[in-house]
Each structure stands twice: as structure tokens, then as C-alpha cells.
Amino acid sequence: xxxxxxxxxxxxxxxxxxxxxxxxxxxxxxxxxxxxxxxxxxxxxxxxxxxxxxxxxxxxxxxxxxxxxxxxxxxxxxxxxxxxxxxxxxxxxxxxxxxxxxxxxxxxxxxxxxxxxxxxxx
Amino acid sequence: xxxxxxxxxxxxxxxxxxxxxxxxxxxxxxxxxxxxxxxxxxxxxxxxxxxxxxxxxxxxxxxxxxxxxxxxxxxxxxxxxxxxxxxxxxxxxxxxxxxxxxxxxxxxxxxxxxxxxxxxxxxxxxxxxxxxxxxxxxxxxxxxxxxxxxxxxxxxxxxxxxxxxxxxxxxxxxxxxxxxxxxx
Numbered sequence: 001x002x003x004x005x006x007x008x009x010x011x012x013x014x015x016x017x018x019x020x021x022x023x024x025x026x027x028x029x030x031x032x033x034x035x036x037x038x039x040x041x042x043x044x045x046x047x048x049x050x051x052x053x054x055x056x057x058x059x060x061x062x063x064x065x066x067x068x069x070x071x072x073x074x075x076x077x078x079x080x081x082x083x084x085x086x087x088x089x090x091x092x093x094x095x096x097x098x099x100x101x102x103x104x105x106x107x108x109x110x111x112x113x114x115x116x117x118x119x120x121x122x
Numbered sequence: 123x124x125x126x127x128x129x130x131x132x133x134x135x136x137x138x139x140x141x142x143x144x145x146x147x148x149x150x151x152x153x154x155x156x157x158x159x160x161x162x163x164x165x166x167x168x169x170x171x172x173x174x175x176x177x178x179x180x181x182x183x184x185x186x187x188x189x190x191x192x193x194x195x196x197x198x199x200x201x202x203x204x205x206x207x208x209x210x211x212x213x214x215x216x217x218x219x220x221x222x223x224x225x226x227x228x229x230x231x232x233x234x235x236x237x238x239x240x241x242x243x244x245x246x247x248x249x250x251x252x253x254x255x256x257x258x259x260x261x262x263x264x265x266x267x268x269x270x271x272x273x274x275x276x277x278x279x280x281x282x283x284x285x286x287x288x289x290x291x292x293x294x295x296x297x298x299x300x301x302x303x304x305x306x
Contacts, residue, residue, distance in 0.1 A: 007274050010288050014275045017282035034247065038193040041132050042123055050239045053246065057286045066281040068247040070139055 020062040030064045030109055035080035037071025043078035044097070051098035052081070055105045064109060077120055083108050094120040123196065125235025126160060126224075132193040133162050133220055134244055138251065140166025140218065147244075148256040149237060151226065158206075158224040158231065165217040174212040197222060204228035238294045241266070245289065246280045257296065262303045264296035 034040070034049050049066075056064055074080060077094030081101060084090045091114055093104060100118055107113045123129055130147065137145050142164035150159040169177070177194050198208040205225040212218040224231045241255050245268060255266040271292075275285055 007270060009291075010271060010274045010285070013282075013284040013288040014278055016284040017275075017278055020284075021278075021282070036131070036135055036247070038132050038135075038196075041128055041135075046128055046131055046236075046239060046243060049243050049247070050236075053239075053242065053281070053286055053290075056281060057283045057290070060283045062282060064281055065279050066246055068135075068243075070135065 017062065020060070029084075029086060031082075031084040032064055032066050032105070032109065033082040033084070034066070034068050035070070035072055035074075035078055035082075036068040037075070037078075039071050039075035040078040040080065043075075045079040047098050048079040048081060048096050048101045051101040052105060055102045059106065059110075061105060061109060064105075074120070074122070080120070085109070085112070092120045092122055093118045124232060126158070126200075126232050127235040127237045127240040129193075129197045129200070129222075129232075130160055130162070130237070131240045131243065133197065134240075136193065137162055137164035137166050137218065138248055140164060140168070142166030142217065143250060144217075144252045144254075145244075146254040146256070147241070148258075149234070150258045151234070152258070152260055153226060154260060156226045158226040158234065159221065161219065161221040163217065163219045168214040168216050168218055169212040170214055171212075174210055174218075177210065178208070194220075200224075200232060204231040238290065238297060241293050242286075242290055246286065249280055255293070257300055259300045259303075262300040264300040266293060266296060 032052060034045055034052065036045055052066060055061065072080065074094065079096045081093045081096040081104060082090050083104065091108070093100070093115065095118060096104065104115050107115050123132070134145060134147060144165040146163040148161045150157065178198050201208045201222045201224055205228055206223040209221045210218065245253050253268045257264045271289070278285065280286065280289065
């Protein structure tokens with residue numbers, strides 16, 4: 001059994017995050033939104049979300065805000081992920097498997113390149 | 123849905139849609155009485171009795187994007203298939219409580235699944251909600267209240283890599299710890 005992480009650990013984690021953020025303060029806010037209606041969850045949105053959180057953690061991608069939304073009426077395209085970077089228009093992706101989610105984070109969020117194969121035109 | 127933790131995520135989403143800002147999620151595994159119980163208690167807008175009685179019908183939903191809601195009927199059926207029960211109490215302006223019971227050892231009971239991911243997800247993606255998670259395995263309880271956590275990290279988003287990692291560990295070690303105590 002591993003030790004239960006304490007608030008002290010959290011404090012250290014916060015300091016670490018703060019340092020990283022200062023380095024990156026210029027790039028503008030990044031928001032990643034995952035569709036989490038019953039349709040999304042049934043289509044595997046939680047695994048998509050897991051992949052997003054895992055990628056942020058493993059590749060140390062700072063400054064990303066992950067949120068969720070309900071069903072947006074495109075159930076057949078779920079899991080759906082939307083990316084908003086700074087002032088740029090929202091990009092909506094459909095059929096986002098955990099692998100695609102990882103690619104979106106590394107390419108779109110990381111390098112600013114839209115992953116055009118999975119973009120939904122709505 | 124193949125895991126109970128996915129259902130849990132789904133019903134917690136209902137609480138979020140009901141504009142709750144206080145949500146308590148409780149998971150109980152009590153092998154002594156062969157029980158697996160999930161409950162979600164929120165302070166959202168609640169429902170009038172007629173609506174509360176009707177949400178178990180798949181053709182009732184508050185969504186505007188399509189006309190069927192499947193989350194609650196699916197969960198209710200899953201519970202009843204396993205000698206369990208589904209109970210929903212709601213009051214307008216006060217909130218809603220859902221308690222779902224399963225026979226723990228029932229052959230058709232879905233696995234609980236990845237509960238840590240479900241909790242982490244709810245926590246990170248809905249920072250304005252005050253979350254309380256309770257997990258009990260027989261006599262061992264793990265309680266996670268996000269208030270001290272949020273006080274500690276202050277204004278930083280929960281999705282910062284190092285914080286994410288720390289939160290995941292807190293949840294996982296708490297749940298694993300409660301389970302491990304029973305094995306020895």
C-alpha cells in the first residue's frame with residue numbers, strides 16, 4: 001500500500017506548477033472541453049478524458065484548463081472534444097479515441113497544429 | 123456502459139446539470155452483507171414529485187438536444203437485475219439524492235471499474251463544485267473533501283500536471299488503502 005498523499009505534497013505540487021507557469025505565461029489560455037452526456041460517456045468519453053489528463057501529466061503540459069460539457073446534440077460523433085486556444089475560434093473534434101486525444105494534445109495544444117483528420121465541421 | 127463507475131459519472135453529470143455546487147458521492151462495498159452501494163447527493167435545483175417519479179422512464183429527459191434520456195433507466199435496470207434497488211428522492215430547491223444498491227456477489231453485477239478516474243475527472247472538470255467523496259470497504263472508510271485541497275492550491279487550475287498527479291495519488295492511495303486493510 002502506498003502512502004496517502006498529504007496536503008504537504010499538494011503544496012509542493014503547487015509550487016512546481018507555479019514555476020512552470022511563469023515560464024509559459026505568454027502563450028494564452030488553453031481550454032479543452034470534453035462532451036460528457038450519457039451519449040459521450042457510453043461512447044467512451046471517460047477514457048478520452050483519462051487520456052487527456054494522463055497526457056497532461058506525463059508530458060507536463062502546463063496551462064491547460066480541462067472542462068466538460070453535456071450532450072451538444074451530436075451523439076453519433078461522440079466522444080467529442082473541443083479545443084479553444086486564446087482568441088482563436090473553437091475547434092471541435094469528433095470520434096476522439098484515447099489515442100486521438102493524445103495526438104490532439106501534443107499536436108494542437110502543444111504545437112498549434114490542428115489535427116484536421118478528426119475535425120467536425122459544424 | 124460496462125462499469126459502475128461510468129454510471130456514477132453519468133448520474134453525477136445530472137447533478138451538475140441541476141446546477142448543484144455541493145455534491146457528495148459515496149461508494150460502499152460491504153462484503154459482510156453482500157452489498158455494493160452507490161449514492162450521489164446534491165444540492166441542485168431538485169425536481170417536483172411528478173418529475174422524480176417519471177425520470178426512470180427513458181422517454182423523459184430535460185435535455186433539449188434529443189428526446190430520450192437513458193442514464194437513469196439503464197442504471198435502475200442494472201441494479202434490479204442484480205437483486206438490488208434504485209431509489210431517488212428529490213425536492214425542489216433542496217436537491218436530489220440517488221441511492222443504488224447491488225448484490226455485491228451477483229454474477230451480473232458490473233465491475234465497479236476505474237473509480238479513481240471517475241472521481242478525478244469530476245473534480246478537475248468541475249472546479250466550481252464542492253466535492254466530497256466517501257469510499258467504504260467493510261469497516262474502512264476513505265474520505266476526500268476537496269475544500270482543504272482547493273485552499274492549498276489557491277488560484278491554480280487543478281489540471282496542472284504536478285497537481286493532477288498529486289490528486290490522482292491522493293484518491294488512488296486512499297481507495298486502495300481502504301481495500302488493502304481488509305485483505306490482511
